[in-house]
């Protein structure tokens with residue numbers, strides 16, 4: 001037996017040395033001997049005219065008040081269809097006010113009534129009053145720990161990690177409720193300035209550079225935290241819980257805890273916890289979060305992370321073709337295209353997913369049973385990751401190769417020979433990542 005094991009281990013290690021084809025991730029993309037002394041400073045000099053690097057992470061998927069009302073009163077699907085049939089009077093300017101996707105769902109409560117989430121805030125254990133949608137927006141991006149949920153070695157560890165992240169939002173009293181209230185205030189100022197620009201009949205894709213950058217302010221609100229709970233930008237640097245298969249892992253862990261809490265009888269706490277997990281579900285509908293190999297694109301200097309951001313922005317802006325297990329296909333964009341009409345089907349599917357997620361919580365509370373992990377109904381609406389496609393060649397592939405020519409968006413040629421820092425520098429110099437990001441001329445051929 002021992003001999004057999006030994007033989008197997010010798011064999012496998014021989015195979016590993018002889019037959020090992022280095023993949024893109026095995027190449028060293030980080031330690032360029034010819035790189036400038038201080039890469040960060042050099043890259044900073046190449047900053048484009050406006051600095052909206054992190055705006056895309058701030059806003060979930062706002063929808064109009066009219067839509068929120070419709071969701072609460074009538075058959076939402078019918079309302080949607082009637083609306084789609086009529087030509088829009090002035091296109092993208094229909095969004096009177098902004099609210100988060102989660103605020104538009106209807107939550108069934110223990111009094112037998114249903115309430116639109118926007119009008120039924122939760123009181124969290126530490127006294128913070130927030131709606132379902134506000135929790136969606138604060139989760140992950142503003143509240144998390146140094147230990148990403150999807151890094152947990154098994155479901156139990158992932159669940160513990162979620163509970164620590166939840167602690168910093170909902171239980172900690174050293175910083176909250178004041179800190180979260182400050183964050184929400186800052187975010188509402190930003191959302192309002194988007195609205196003001198739109199009201200002034202400016203093209204939505206051109207307003208972003210004029211929006212005051214609140215990244216600094218958000219960073220200040222979250223700077224003096226204990227080590228376990230990173231600042232806003234600190235969390236952004238390790239945010240693979242928000243991408244691809246890791247977002248699914250993160251959601252499944254949060255949702256499984258929320259279901260258990262619901263089945264044990266605490267519906268309000270279960271909804272609030274579920275709203276935290278729904279952040280990762282909603283991110284699963286943003287094009288830039290679908291094929292970006294975020295977990296791999298991370299290094300100590302931050303240049304790999306910057307590369308991830310560029311890929312995120314490119315896919316978000318140009319969009320991807322997707323289909324879901326429910327059998328529907330559509331084209332989806334990301335956060336910065338949220339005013340575009342084309343993105344309606346994506347919003348609709350995302351809305352259905354969040355609604356299904358919350359309904360599952362209610363059913364667990366009512367029936368005292370939980371569905372089997374990880375077969376959760378929300379995923380029926382989310383894009384199937386393996387079937388995401390685009391005319392745009394991915395900037396980075398899952399195997400670690402990079403698009404050979406970053407300036408030819410549709411040329412599907414790839415290379416292992418690249419440095420993170422020079423890729424980032426080249427992208428900045430190209431000007432092709434300034435807004436609005438568009439397909440390059442090779443795409444029309």
Ligand SMILES: [Zn+2]
Nearest residue numbers: 140141242283
């Ligand atoms: Zn996110």
